[in-house]
Amino acid sequence: MGDKMTPMPFSQLMNWVRQEQGKQESVFGVYRPYRADESHNRELFGRTLETPIGPAAGPHTQLAQNIVAAYYAGSRFFELKTVQILDGDDLPVEKPCIRAEDECYNCEWSTELYVPQAQEEYIKAWFLLSFMAKEYGLGQMDGFQFNMSVGYDLEGIKSPKVNSFIDSMMDAKDTETFHSCRQYLLEHVEQFEYVTKEDIESISSRICNSVTLSTLHGCPPQEIERIAVYLIEEKGLNTFIKCNPTLLGYEFARNTLDQMGYDYISFGEFHFLDDLQYEDAIPMLKRLMALANNRRLEFGVKLTNTFPVDVKNKELPSQEMYMSGKSLFPLSMALAARLSREFDGALRISFSGGADYHNIKDITDAGIWPVTVATTLLKPGGYQRLLQMAEKTRETGVSFQGVDADKALTLAQDSISDSHYKKALKLLPDRKMKKTVPLLDCYTAPCQEACPIHQDITTYLKLSGQGNYEEAMEVIAEKNPLPFITGSICAHNCMNMCTRNHYESPVNIRGAKLLCAEKGYEEYRKTIQKGELSGKKTAIIGGGPAGLSAAYFLTKCGMPATILEKSGKLGGVVQNIIPDFRISGDVIGHDIDLCLSYGAEVRLNTEITDLAALKEEGFEFIILAAGASEPGILNLKTGETMNALHFLHEYKETDKNVNIGKAVAVIGGGNTAMDTARAAVRTNGVKEVSLVYRRTKRYMPADEEELLLAMQDGVKFMELLSPAELVNGQLICNVMKLAAADESGRRAVTETEETVSIPADTVIAAVGEGIPKEFYIKNGIELTSRGRVLVNEETLETSVPGVYAVGDGLYGPGTVVEAIRDARMAAESILGRKAARDFDITSSDPKKLYGRRGILKETLSEQEENTRCLGCKSICENCAEVCPNRANLALFVPGFTKHQILHVDYLCNECGNCRSFCPYDSAPYLDKFTLFANEADLNNSKNQGFAVTDRKNGTFLLKYMGSLYTGKAGEAVDAVPEGLLKIVETVINDYDYLLG
CATH class of the missing domain: 3.50.50.60 (FAD/NAD(P)-binding domain)
Known part of the structure; x- marks a missing residue:
């Protein structure tokens, strides 16, 4: 089927939910449910709302199962994927369409389904949530709300297709989908434990009483107002208008992003000139607010729409993409603060723009809710992240008393320097192992794979967490005889690859190793027995x-x-x-x-x-x-340089008494350059140290922590300068400028005709040794x-x-x-043999490890870092967690100790998000063993996988290594690995709900 996802019938969705919940107490891969507490209920649009959070109009509200997964994890407000007159095959969406490794980009816009299909998905989800609320004790059957999102112009909204959608979502009683879902539940009521016939009959047909208006960039203010008036007056809907960060003005947006390290993000001023202007927005919003009040409806703004930026480095296959996530938060919150001040807090604000666990409490405490999210759910942990967010909102008030403009402003201002939102100084490291993901047993510990000596990291982390330092030292010393040195100054590739980087920060593996050395070394040394040495x-x-x-x-x-x-x-x-x-x-x-x-x-x-x-x-x-x-040498046209290693040796030998003058320039951008500059700062007599490099900090080879330490020590970073000559205590440098980035993201430099002078009594060259x-x-x-x-x-x-x-x-x-x-x-x-053993005593308790998934937790003490380890060697499943559609599944297959990943073709729209977070240099949606809906889909795909041709008899067609095989569940097939046949058999026998 390629990138075309197929909605599941209500019966299949119900079978899936009930079977998975019954066997594993999970629903669509969400293992820990949120159970609502009435004492934290809120009211919105005259209806109950158990939590003020949920998925934004995007990939997480496109299919029924997406909405169900979000609900199970803690969502109660669902901004449904935008519908418009252009839909289905007529909607141009380039694929892949999502990149969420850090700040997020996408090139999608409205639902990829046809509008009638979208309507069916939302009605099916409405019934599923009502059923689950009672059957699984998650909350009230009416404790959640659906919010329509429609666009993009009045003509399209009034069209029969979209108008019918709006009317049906306001009251679905006459729709075939509503009746069929209701009838299915009634016919199966005897199978339910808690849901009764009366419960089913009480499910309201009035699904939506609110709408969020989404207009295209450049939509005239008069058109926006006409649509809003139509939705309020003609449809009687509580209405939010989605506003753009462009209201803040180009200079504000550019300066804010530059301050935060997003200077590489490119966007033109034309959007700011074409979009709704602030001076037009305020009177329009006041008029609409008054209109809604007269109609006894609620009115507000949705902050914000995604931010349009240019595609510069082939991030996505489009010319323009939409930015969201942490880089959007300071802009969205700044706009919230400004509008709140303008309206004395009376204007209701629905928020979306980089909300996550770190800020959800502060956002809702400022009176800003409901809050919808997308980017955080696209990262490992996926929907499960909502549970922690939902629990966090219990710490704030539940009644709307207006928006606190001061709190919103503080949030916006603080975010500019907050590490949760700022861009890292350096380019993100490549977190991919240079391997193709295997069809079977793809679980691996990226930290261990990245370590040049393949240290048994997860093992000694566990031992450290238990306080078994001597035993941990035994594990470490088996492959690493320098635990103090590597525990202090190791480049820690392991931490660069740690999956927790996609949560908040890596597990402090290096620090834990040093702790083990400090606490376990003496006792471990006593166990070493020197044997007789013999041989060559x-x-x-x-x-x-x-x-x-x-x-x-x-x-x-x-x-x-x-x-x-x-x-x-x-x-x-x-x-x-x-x-x-x-x-x-x-x-x-x-x-x-x-x-x-x-x-x-x-x-x-x-x-x-x-x-x-x-x-x-x-x-x-x-x-x-x-x-x-062999010392590295930097030749200047005039003047001599000192070798960095020579200087550092003298620095140690003379106890900081090296005669290098008052002003020192260090040339280089690696870790040795940072050591040199920091030592120069501490050298007696030195007053000023400049570090000169041809590119910017982002492209320096030094570790980010070394850069930060040098900055803290007062080293002056002189970027985009190439040293030319040393004349009379002045280092003359040619000014460079960055060129376009190459495929790796590294930008070349070109020389300009400009020069600058830097005071330098001594120039120290840290340019590498030979x-x-x-x-x-x-x-x-x-x-x-x-x-x-x-x-x-x-x-x-x-x-x-x-x-x-x-x-x-x-x-x-x-x-x-x-x-x-x-x-x-x-x-x-x-x-002639191995010199070290492998240790593997990592936790294989799935419940314990699943309990850590989706939970953001800042770095703790080294002893407690084990509790942050996600146990990737036993449970990875990033691809399953980050897939909005649940198209990658973790199956329990008899004969295997770990789950096996199966890709479900008919649920996938090839958004590409799983590629970003698979630790292998692979895309699971292309490279993992795949279940196809039918033989035609299998033949039309390059994926290796299978289609069940007769469920009753267990027969299937399987593609492996370019060849097609027929088989029957439980029987061997020549040339096909037994493990793959086990997956097929397991799907037929234990996961039949995948087959429709």
């Missing part, structure tokens, strides 16, 4: 992280190793270069002791220049861990055309047999954890 000897050149780790893995496995270090102490760059404000020497000492605890020999002040001599001494294997020892090429060449080691060591990628053995290269000396400056990875690879090659 290995010489390790270099006593930094890579060399220490290699010695650890070799001696731990019983093979002798000798570290040959040219300086007088071990620790390499970490010991000699990284400033003590990053990591203390005592901490480094603990890791050195651990690495030597199995008996490695150490020779300090020993420089090796000839590998042949080591062979003659009896070393059969040599590991080169000498680091990237590998010791001369040493390699002298010892007969082959280099690649790029000047790197030629190695076997699986063993890291060089062109000289028995000689291995690891760490910074192999690929250039890297991270400590990458050095550990290399060391273990080389050690395992020498040992």
Whole structure:
């Protein structure tokens, strides 16, 4: 069917709800229901409203099952997907149409169904919610409200199609759908536990008594007013008018977004000029408010419509897209504050524009409700996020006393600097594993996959949370002999990949590791028993992280190793270069002791220049861990620069007494540049430190936390500057400008004719170090055309047999954890076996893990971080959670310990949202095993999947690896994996409601 979703009959929806709720106590993948408390009921439009929140007119109110899922999680106000005269196949929607990784963008507008189909979906949902309220004890059968959304002009709204929709939603008693739903419930009433015949007959046919008017950008104010008057006078509807952020004016919007880091978002001024103007809006709203009052109806505004911006980097397949989410919140709230002040709080405001758990209490406390959401539901946790929001609204008053303009203004102003809304300084990291999602058992821990040494993160997090630090240290030390160093300064790719990034912030994995080291190290060290070392000897050149780790893995496995270090102490760059404000020497000492605890020999002040001599001494294997020892050089037209590592070494050796003058300029944008600048700030005599980089902060390679620390230390960031020459204490720089972004999102720079001068007594270049090429060449080691060591990628053995290269000396400056990875690879090659075990004692209790899904919780203490871990290795299901239509399902399949993901083709409109949050470099709606409604749909798709051809006999047609197979449930099919056949059999036997 491609991107065409098929509505389910009411009977199928009822079977699905009842079977899933009966077996799993979940409904459409929502595992924890919200149960209303009458003491928190509100009144709106003369009707009861159990919570003031719900889904906005968008992907979450397009199909009946979407509305049901939202209700089960806590929604009670539903702004139905907009209907208009252009519908169905006539509606042009480019696909994919949603991107919600951070702030959200979409290029959809009204329902993709035909208007009569949309009407049927809403009536079916009305009955389903009424039934569920009583049957499952969720609240009153009339404790929720549906709000129509119609557009986009008066002619279309008056058309027979849309007019009939409005009339039918106001009173559905004469519709076939209303009668068929009612009749189905009556015919099955004996199967229900709590719903009675009287309950069914009491379900009101008056579904909607309110409407939200949505008009296109550029709609004249006279047209907006005419439509509103029609809806109030002719239809007698409580009416909200959806307003645009453009009312704030171009300069306000541009300045606000720029302040918050959204300077890359492009939009023209024409929308602000064409849309409704503030000076026209106020008198119009006052007239409509008076009209509604005279008719004893309620009138208000819906804030806000999504914000139109330009497609610049192929975000979506359209020329223009609509922004929503956290970047829209300060604009929407600023408009709310302004209108509230204008109307002395009397104007009712329905809010939508970046509302979520973090702000829902403050929004409703300001008297702004109902509140509808979309972006937060498009992220992992999905509909389940509504439960936490609904519970939060219980903390505020329930009666409408007007909007508090001061509170709204405070919310708007505070949001500009609030980390929940600001854009991160850096580009978002790529959170995709470079793998295709498998058809079966796709559950994986992204944190562990991202870790170069595949640390058993979820295991030691669990042990840490239990206070079992010694046992946690055993897990950590199995693969990581430098827990203090990596617990302090690791680049933490694991945290970059953590699914909690899509909630609020990653689990503090690095901090938890350091806690385990601090609390478990001493006891763990007592358990280490040094065995006898035997076998062939290995010489390790270099006593930094890579060399220490290699010695650890070799001696731990019983093979002798000798570290040959040219300086007088071990620790390499970490010991000699990284400033003590990053990591203390005592901490480094603990890791050195651990690495030597199995008996490695150490020779300090020993420089090796000839590998042949080591062979003659009896070393059969040599590991080169000498680091990237060739200093990086920045050549200026005039003047000299100091090497960053040389400066940092002097800084530590002289206790901050390096003679570099009062003004210092640091060139570079990586972590070493940040260390250098921060050390320079602390150097005695220095008054001013500037950090110069060719691009902006967003494109600096340094970790964001290092950037922030440098900024806190007072380092002046001089962006878009390229150093040219140092003359008389002034660094002359060419001014650069950003060019268009490439496919990766990185923007090139071009030089302008402008120059600027920066005070600089000393210029320090942090431009990267090089590998010791001369040493390699002298010892007969082959280099690649790029000047790197030629190695076997699986063993890291060089062109000289028995000689291995690891760490910074192999690929250039890297991270400590990458050095550990290399060391273990080389050690395992020498040992001829694995040097570390895998641990997996993560929780497999689904109820416990599902209890964490959809719950936003800020970073806690390191000991409690385990409670924030989502247990992705046992339960991921991001694709199921973020799908508005429930087109990705988690099935319990006998024979598997974990749920299996099934994609349901007929429910999918290919919005693409699941692609954004699948940890694999895949799109589940294209790449997961798929259930098709019929043989024709299967043949028209490239997806691997199946269609049941005879439910009674259990026969099916299955597509796998490009071939078609016929089969029968419970029987083997040659060339088709048993697991896929198990999924087919399970659908037929246990999930028959999927088959209609």
